[in-house]
Amino acid sequence: MKSKIYRLFGRERPVHQVFGGGKPANIFLWRNKKVSAGVLGGATAMWVFFELLEYHLLTLVCHGLILSLALLFLWSNASTFINKSAPRIPEVYIPEDPVLQIASALRIEINRAFAILRDIASGKDLKKFLTVIAGxxxxxxxxxxCNFLTLFYISFVLLHTVPVLYEKYEDKVDPFAERAMHEIKKQYAVFDAKVLSKIPKGPLKDKKKV
Known part of the structure; x- marks a missing residue:
């Protein structure tokens, strides 16, 4: 029988399915290069505005609204003098269903994170505890x-580069990752034998027995 091919993090689905298989996956994996480049360019522009130029979000929003309202106001009043139709200002509203779906998905992920933290804090898995602490x-x-905005931007850029590169070269990355994981497990086993196994895991029982 053919041995099972090792995949990074033990995944069994394609990278596109791991990211949900929807529009976000298409963006992160550059299925539509124009959209992906536009999203990354927009994030870069925001980072340049707020970090390098030290522009503030509230100031940007206010200046954008001032410019938009001024242009629409002048256009609406000037249309009567130049015999042209007034601008059609669309009605903007936030639909209820997408907001509820986002809130529900966010609630599920937050509860899952709390459950993971509770499981780690319970002391059942020392390996997972040490991994989370190190992370x-x-x-x-x-x-x-760096500040939160720069850290968020770096993470966003990594999401736009690392997955697509991994998907392209996964057949070369996975064997290297397999050897790395084997070495990590080997070193952990040594650490467990020399250090972790000597740590008391609970109160001593039957201490009064003769």
């Missing part, structure tokens, strides 16, 4: 180097 510690170090 949070690394994230705190990165956070001390």
């Amino acid at each position: 949070l510690w690394g994230l705190s170090i990165v956070g001390s180097w």
